[in-house]
Amino acid sequence: MKIGIIGCGNMGGGMAAHLLASGQSLACFDPHSATLAGIVALGGEGAKSAGALAQACDVIVLSLPKAEVVQAVMADIADHISQGAIVLDTSTSVPATSQAMAVLGVAKGFAFVDGPVSGGPAAANAGTMTMLLGGDVGAIARLKPLLDLLTAKTVVVGGSGAGHAAKIANNMLCAANLVLVSEAVRLCQAAGVAPQDLLEGINAGSGRSGVSEVNFPKWILNGTFDSGFTMGLMRKDVGLAVDLANETGTPLAGFDAIADIWLNRAAEIVDSADFNEITKFTGEVCDD
Ligand code: NAD
Numbered sequence: 001m002k003i004g005i006i007g008c009g010n011m012g013g014g015m016a017a018h019l020l021a022s023g024q025s026l027a028c029f030d031p032h033s034a035t036l037a038g039i040v041a042l043g044g045e046g047a048k049s050a051g052a053l054a055q056a057c058d059v060i061v062l063s064l065p066k067a068e069v070v071q072a073v074m075a076d077i078a079d080h081i082s083q084g085a086i087v088l089d090t091s092t093s094v095p096a097t098s099q100a101m102a103v104l105g106v107a108k109g110f111a112f113v114d115g116p117v118s119g120g121p122a123a124a125n126a127g128t129m130t131m132l133l134g135g136d137v138g139a140i141a142r143l144k145p146l147l148d149l150l151t152a153k154t155v156v157v158g159g160s161g162a163g164h165a166a167k168i169a170n171n172m173l174c175a176a177n178l179v180l181v182s183e184a185v186r187l188c189q190a191a192g193v194a195p196q197d198l199l200e201g202i203n204a205g206s207g208r209s210g211v212s213e214v215n216f217p218k219w220i221l222n223g224t225f226d227s228g229f230t231m232g233l234m235r236k237d238v239g240l241a242v243d244l245a246n247e248t249g250t251p252l253a254g255f256d257a258i259a260d261i262w263l264n265r266a267a268e269i270v271d272s273a274d275f276n277e278i279t280k281f282t283g284e285v286c287d288d
Contacts, residue, residue, distance in 0.1 A: 004029070016039045113136065
């Protein structure tokens with residue numbers, strides 16, 4: 001199975017490094033020449049274009065910033081993809097985009113599977129990501145050897161688009177927990193409880209979450225803020241949750257307040273910052 005990765009940034013580059021370290025031969029493409037050169041230096045075959053990569057591969061992994069870029073890349077490569085090939089979209093994207101790409105694939109003779117991921121660049125580099133899959137079960141079964149290399153856990157959540165819907169829900173909860181745990185920390189500090197003591201208590205109780213168990217000790221309390229996931233990407237994901245709620249007519253009264261913080265009220269935290277910096281938002285910034 002000849003594998004190619006289009007988009008070799010924090011996540012795609014991590015996956016590429018892991019596949020190469022596992023002895024796979026790998027084609028890669030990224031329009032950012034220094035990014036592509038970094039993967040070529042690890043042994044990847046740099047493709048001249050996304051279309052050239054698509055032509056040469058049985059599995060094409062996408063790791064792209066957002067749905068609009070997925071659509072643009074697919075428009076470029078659709079006529080170059082071999083019959084029977086599989087596109088695995090690990091970007092955090094839009095369910096309707098994946099569904100449209102799956103329909104395009106049926107017409108052109110390839111499969112399009114949505115497989116967004118969790119775990120960040122460290123898990124991409126280690127082959128320990130979690131992947132939420134949506135799409136044709138036969139195509140997902142054929143991906144198993146690759147999924148075994150890239151992930152520690154896969155969950156098939158439904159048909160085309162289901163993976164992205166579930167990933168949007170996952171990141172909605174992560175975004176909410178970052179705001180809520182930081183408020184809990186400030187509340188308890190005001191009441192005389194140290195953050196480390198509070199977190200030890202929360203993490204032994206029903207208030208725990210990935211944010212309290214991982215983000216606070218790993219990137220926030222120690223001040224490193226170097227998770228490899230940006231404010232810009234999390235803002236995109238918060239926006240995707242709001243859009244999906246509007247499209248499906250699902251009221252999200254609680255999350256609306258959280259989304260307003262991410263999208264509007266914490267605007268002084270720039271898109272290039274680490275997403276954990278949202279915990280620095282105190283609510284005082286915009287209160288005149
Ligand atoms: P990134 O910005 O580091 O990488 C994206 C890469 O895509 C860049 O190298 C960029 O040059 C490339 N790219 C842009 N336009 C392209 C095009 N037209 N053709 C080919 N390549 C193109 O982003 P990332 O952090 O690696 O995230 C990638 C995706 O994975 C996003 O959808 C993100 O939401 C999701 N994600 C990220 C993380 C994380 O912790 N970083 C975790 C889970 C999911």
